[in-house]
Amino acid sequence: xxxxxxxxxxxxxxxxxxxxxxxxxxxxxxxxxxxxxxxxxxxxxxxxxxxxxxxxxxxxxxxxxxxxxxxxxxxxxxxxxxxxxxxxxxxxxxxx
Numbered sequence: 001x002x003x004x005x006x007x008x009x010x011x012x013x014x015x016x017x018x019x020x021x022x023x024x025x026x027x028x029x030x031x032x033x034x035x036x037x038x039x040x041x042x043x044x045x046x047x048x049x050x051x052x053x054x055x056x057x058x059x060x061x062x063x064x065x066x067x068x069x070x071x072x073x074x075x076x077x078x079x080x081x082x083x084x085x086x087x088x089x090x091x092x093x094x095x096x
Contacts (some may be wrong), residue, residue, distance in 0.1 A: 010049065011070055013060040022055035023085055029058060032084045033058060036077060045073060 024030055030053050031089050037060075040046045045068050049061040064070045 010061065010063050013062065013074065015055060016057040021058040023089075024058065025055045026054050027087055029066070029085050032088065033081055036081050040077065041075075060081075 024033070033051075033053055037046070037048050037051065041048050044065055046065060047063040049063065051061070052059045064073050
C-alpha cells in the first residue's frame, strides 16, 4: 500500500509491504533503502527531509527535484528497492 500527502512540493510518502511482512527488520534490507535514497539524493533527483524505516513499512518526507516527477520517482525508487530486497532474499535462501 502506498500513501501520499502533498504540501506544496514536499511529499509525505508511506509504503507498506504486502501483507505487512516484516522484510525491513533485516539490516541489509534497511541499508538497501538508505543506499537508494543516498544515490538519488547525490544525483539531485530528490531532497530527503526525513525518513523512518519500520519492520514492515517506511515513511519518507521528500521533495522531488525538477525536472523529475513524483510519480516517476516513486515508481523507480520502489521498483529498485524491491528488486534489491528480492535478490537479497534469493541469495540468503540459496546459501542457508
